[in-house]
Amino acid sequence: MSCSILSTGRNLPCLKSVGGIKSIILVDFGALGTLALTGAEVTTISETPAAYQYLVKPGSSGMEETITASAENGTVYYDQNVNIQLQKLDKDTQAELQDVVKGNPHVFVQDFNSNYFLVGAYNGADVSAGTIGTGTALADFTGFNLTFTAQEQLPAFFCASAVISALVIGSSIDPA
Numbered sequence: 001m002s003c004s005i006l007s008t009g010r011n012l013p014c015l016k017s018v019g020g021i022k023s024i025i026l027v028d029f030g031a032l033g034t035l036a037l038t039g040a041e042v043t044t045i046s047e048t049p050a051a052y053q054y055l056v057k058p059g060s061s062g063m064e065e066t067i068t069a070s071a072e073n074g075t076v077y078y079d080q081n082v083n084i085q086l087q088k089l090d091k092d093t094q095a096e097l098q099d100v101v102k103g104n105p106h107v108f109v110q111d112f113n114s115n116y117f118l119v120g121a122y123n124g125a126d127v128s129a130g131t132i133g134t135g136t137a138l139a140d141f142t143g144f145n146l147t148f149t150a151q152e153q154l155p156a157f158f159c160a161s162a163v164i165s166a167l168v169i170g171s172s173i174d175p176a
Helices: 091-100 161-166
Strands: 021-027 035-038 041-045 050-055 062-070 075-087 106-111 116-119 126-133 143-152 157-159
Touching (some): 041 161, 091 126, 091 143, 116 161, 157 161
Parallel strands (some): 041 157
Antiparallel strands (some): 021 050, 021 106, 035 041, 075 143, 116 157, 126 143
């Protein structure tokens, strides 16, 4: 028995995309309520959750998904990884990150192409690795590195602007 699921091809796009992410927005796991989907896009959420945005510098952070499929087992899932770098060490950020690493939040990722993605839509994301470092030389990076990982049955969903508008963005730390 074959699985006939092909429906279209894809053309080569124009050269107008850029890499990297601009920010992430964290929401406590389960606070989104019900997700309404149209294809690969979340169009609405049933709750208006508190959310917290973390801005990152261009060239320092990114998102990547790995597809793991097993023909032998008849399974497929997506490993979702978000790596962020937060410049400058400060006590307020360190205290907040101690709580972040204990949870498994939903992670909204904003890229530099004006897309938002939802990582950990159904299972949440865990901080699987991280470092806090001062560097060695005067020009070295000093700050926090975190890796959020999630495993989902589907790739990270694109998010409609209405979803992002429904988030209640809370206060931010100013590590001046």
